Amino acid sequence: MYAVSASDGKTIWSKKVDGWIGAHPVAVGNEIFVRSKLSTLWCFDSKSGETIWHFPHEPTKTEPVVSGDYIYIGSNRRIVAFSVSKRIETWYFEFAKEQPTSLSISGDKLLVGTNGGRIYCLKAGPGFELSSDKVDLEVMTTDERPSFELSVKNNREDRWPSMLIGDVTTDDPWMVLEDKVFKLRTGQSKKFIINIKLDELNKVGVHDGKLYVRYLYGVNEALPGEEPETVVIVPVTLKYIDPFPPKICVEKESVDVGAVTLGQTKKASFAIKNCGKGKLVFSLNAQSLEGWLRVVDNQSTFSLMPDETKTITVEVAAYGFTIEPGDDCQKTGVIEIQSNTEQSVIPLTVTCRIYDMVLPTVVSIPIGSKKASINGKKVDVIPPSYVSGSRTMVPLRIIAEAFSARVSWDPSDRSITITNCTSQSRFTVGSKKVEIIGIGEVKTTTIDSPPEIRSGKTFIPLRAVSDILGASVAWEQKTKTVTITYSP
Numbered sequence: 001m002y003a004v005s006a007s008d009g010k011t012i013w014s015k016k017v018d019g020w021i022g023a024h025p026v027a028v029g030n031e032i033f034v035r036s037k038l039s040t041l042w043c044f045d046s047k048s049g050e051t052i053w054h055f056p057h058e059p060t061k062t063e064p065v066v067s068g069d070y071i072y073i074g075s076n077r078r079i080v081a082f083s084v085s086k087r088i089e090t091w092y093f094e095f096a097k098e099q100p101t102s103l104s105i106s107g108d109k110l111l112v113g114t115n116g117g118r119i120y121c122l123k124a125g126p127g128f129e130l131s132s133d134k135v136d137l138e139v140m141t142t143d144e145r146p147s148f149e150l151s152v153k154n155n156r157e158d159r160w161p162s163m164l165i166g167d168v169t170t171d172d173p174w175m176v177l178e179d180k181v182f183k184l185r186t187g188q189s190k191k192f193i194i195n196i197k198l199d200e201l202n203k204v205g206v207h208d209g210k211l212y213v214r215y216l217y218g219v220n221e222a223l224p225g226e227e228p229e230t231v232v233i234v235p236v237t238l239k240y241i242d243p244f245p246p247k248i249c250v251e252k253e254s255v256d257v258g259a260v261t262l263g264q265t266k267k268a269s270f271a272i273k274n275c276g277k278g279k280l281v282f283s284l285n286a287q288s289l290e291g292w293l294r295v296v297d298n299q300s301t302f303s304l305m306p307d308e309t310k311t312i313t314v315e316v317a318a319y320g321f322t323i324e325p326g327d328d329c330q331k332t333g334v335i336e337i338q339s340n341t342e343q344s345v346i347p348l349t350v351t352c353r354i355y356d357m358v359l360p361t362v363v364s365i366p367i368g369s370k371k372a373s374i375n376g377k378k379v380d381v382i383p384p385s386y387v388s389g390s391r392t393m394v395p396l397r398i399i400a401e402a403f404s405a406r407v408s409w410d411p412s413d414r415s416i417t418i419t420n421c422t423s424q425s426r427f428t429v430g431s432k433k434v435e436i437i438g439i440g441e442v443k444t445t446t447i448d449s450p451p452e453i454r455s456g457k458t459f460i461p462l463r464a465v466s467d468i469l470g471a472s473v474a475w476e477q478k479t480k481t482v483t484i485t486y487s488p
Contacts, residue, residue, distance in 0.1 A: 001025070001034055003049060013049030017042055023063040026071065028084050033064055033071055041073055041082070053087055061115075065103045069157065072110065074100040079112060079122070083157070093122060126164035126186065127155035128215060134235045135211075139196055141204065141242040141278075146196040150234065152182050152213065153189035162186045166215025174200035175209055175236065182215075201240050202281075203340040209236040246306070247276030248339045250346060255335075257352040259488045260318045261359050266352070267296065269313045272337070274304035281340045284312065286350075288333030292317050293350055295335065316352045323356040326406025326419035330439075353421055353488060357404040360487035365394055367480045374402045383455045385482070391449045393459035394482060396427070403469065403486045409458075416451065416458050418469070421488065425468050427451045427460060434468055 001021060003012040019036040026033045031052060032044045039060070043052040058076030065072050070090070071082050077099050080092045098114035105111075110122040131151035139146045154164035164184040168177055174197050182190045194211070201207060211234040251271040260266045274280035283301050286293045296313040304310055314335060323329055330353055337346040358375050365372040365385050372381045385394045396416060397407050405420040414429040426435040432446050447468065449461040462482060466473045471486040 001044075003032075003046070015042075015044055015049050015051070026064045026066050028066050028071065031084065033066075035060075035064055035073060039075075041071075043087075055082065055089070060099070061101045062103050065105055065110075067105045067110075072103055074103065079103070079110070095120075123162075126162040126184070127153075127157070128164060128230075128232075129153040129155040129189075130213065130232065130234065132234070133232075134237070136237045136239075138239045138241055139198070139201075141198065141240070141244075143196075143198070146198070147193050148196075149191055149193060150211065150213075151189050151191045152184065152215075154184040154186055156186045164188075164215055166213065168192050169212045169214070170194075170209060171212075172209035172236075173197065174207065174238075175211070196238070201238075203344055204240045204242045204245060205342055205344060207238045207240060209238065210234065211236060242278055244277040246274050246278040246280035246304075246339070246341055248280060248282060248337070248341050248343065248346065249273040249275040250337065250348060252348070254349040254351065255314060257314070257316045257350065259353045259355055259359055260316050262318050262321060262323055262354055262356040265315055265317045267313055267315045268350075269311050270348070271309050271311050272302075272304070273309040274306050276341070277306055279306075279340075280304040280308075283338050285336040285338070286314070286333065287336060288331070288350075290320065290331075292319070292321075292331060292352075292354075293333035293335075314350055316350075316354075318352075318354045321354055321356075323354060323404075324406075325356075325401065325404050327421070329353045329355055329421035355404055355421065355488065357402075360485050361402055361404075363399055363402050363484040363486070365482045365484070367392060367482065372398065374398075383457060385459070386454070388449070388452065392462040392482065393449075393452060393454075394462050394465065394484075396451065396458045396460045399465060399469070399471075399484060403471070405469075414453075420469075427458070427464075429453055429458065434464070436468070 001015045001017060005012055017036045018040055021034055021036055023035045027046060030046050032046045034042050039057050041055045041057060045052055057080060060074030060076060062074030069084050071084060073080055078092045078094045079100055081090050083090050098116035100112050101115050102113035112120045112122060135148060137148050154162065156162050166182055167180045169180060176195045176197055177192060184190060213232040213234060215230055255268050255270050257266050257268045281301055281303050284295045284298055286295050294315050296315050302310055333350045335348040335350055337348060338344060361375060363372065363374050365381065367385045367387065370380060370382050370384045372379050381395055381398060400407050400418045403420060405418050408417045416427045418425045422439060424437040429451050432450050433444055434447055435444050447461060447464040451458050451460045462473055465471050465484055471484045474483040
């Protein structure tokens with residue numbers, strides 16, 4: 001290869017390559033490119049003739065063409081693009097069976113003739129670049145017009161004309177874009193302003209959202225067809241901060257409504273206070289398996305200014321239950337307190353015990369009498385209550401069943417088990433020891449006198465009724481009557 005002076009025809013420099021040259025040299029700036037028949041692309045300094053670099057490739061009949069910073073050559077069944085400034089291969093397009101024989105540039109298109117007798121048109125695809133692949137930001141409740149930016153760029157670097165078309169959208173109501181569409185030529189960029197709607201952020205804390213950047217990417221396609229579409233998801237994490245936050249203070253950790261008679265209702269209350277510096281907004285949601293729990297005079301939301309207190313009333317409706325003697329009557333529900341504080345959800349446990357009996361239940365037993373009364377209703381006591389030594393002995397079954405407990409007898413060890421709503425008590429005839437199985441514990445206690453059997457009926461000392469069964473006992477000396485009141 002020779003460099004000759006145009007003014008006097010003298011040789012400036014010459015260079016020998018690895019085969020005869022079958023294509024015209026191409027000049028780009030101060031560099032000369034030439035393709036040898038042995039399939040090497042050479043790059044020389046146009047002034048000195050020094051070799052800058054060379055690139056081996058597959059055999060081809062095409063001559064190199066230049067557009068901007070890029071030089072394009074054939075390489076067997078491929079079209080290869082080299083960056084002149086970076087001195088690297090940046091992309092290639094490969095034909096299925098044919099080989100390129102000629103190349104030419106027309107506007108934003110590369111025209112390729114092949115040995116199959118066809119002419120293909122390769123359209124320059126755009127580049128795509130986002131200013132950020134995720135967004136993290138903080139917004140104050142006192143901000144007037146909070147927003148953030150996201151930029152989209154057609155970052156194709158070879159100055160080959162291309163167009164990047166698409167839009168930026170979101171499904172989150174707290175992000176709003178007034179301008180959504182972009183149409184960017186090679187090297188152009190566009191900045192999008194995403195406004196934050198504070199009234200859509202109903203609570204402080206972390207909010208996660210998404211931006212969808214949809215665009216048509218123009219790859220170099222040798223065959224006609226619709227442009228492929230790509231969607232890039234940009235995660236947005238917003239921390240919503242209140243510099244003067246409210247603080248929710250709940251009076252109780254749990255609410256025990258207590259005992260409720262089947263078919264009746266009972267109420268209890270607790271207080272919520274705004275212990276913070278900002279406006280407190282909260283709502284209440286009652287949750288119970290059988291629907292027995294509700295909030296009285298509930299509203300969609302409640303509002304409290306700093307230091308204000310609201311008394312909340314809950315109601316238990318003991319309807320629709322089937323309670324058998326000895327059944328577990330304990331019921332547990334939850335009042336879910338949702339607020340605009342960092343502790344956004346507070347579960348408040350509500351408990352009650354539902355009994356299929358009159359509360360309180362009063363049992364009157366005259367000593368020595370074959371009659372007793374339960375809530376004023378006469379019942380037989382055979383054999384009657386009696387005094388043994390200094391102990392008053394009363395019938396166990398009549399009292400236990402009046403208290404809606406289940407009584408079972410085990411003849412193998414002569415034991416009597418009383419099962420009520422919350423526990424079991426196991427008495428043994430002739431023994432002062434009583435085993436009590438409660439919720440989460442088992443213990444043994446001692447009564448002052450052992451149970452006795454008289455005429456096939458079990459009698460226990462009166463004091464055991466209060467100590468073990470949890471009833472209150474009163475003695476009327478004049479009538480020698482024991483009054484037992486059970487109010488769980």
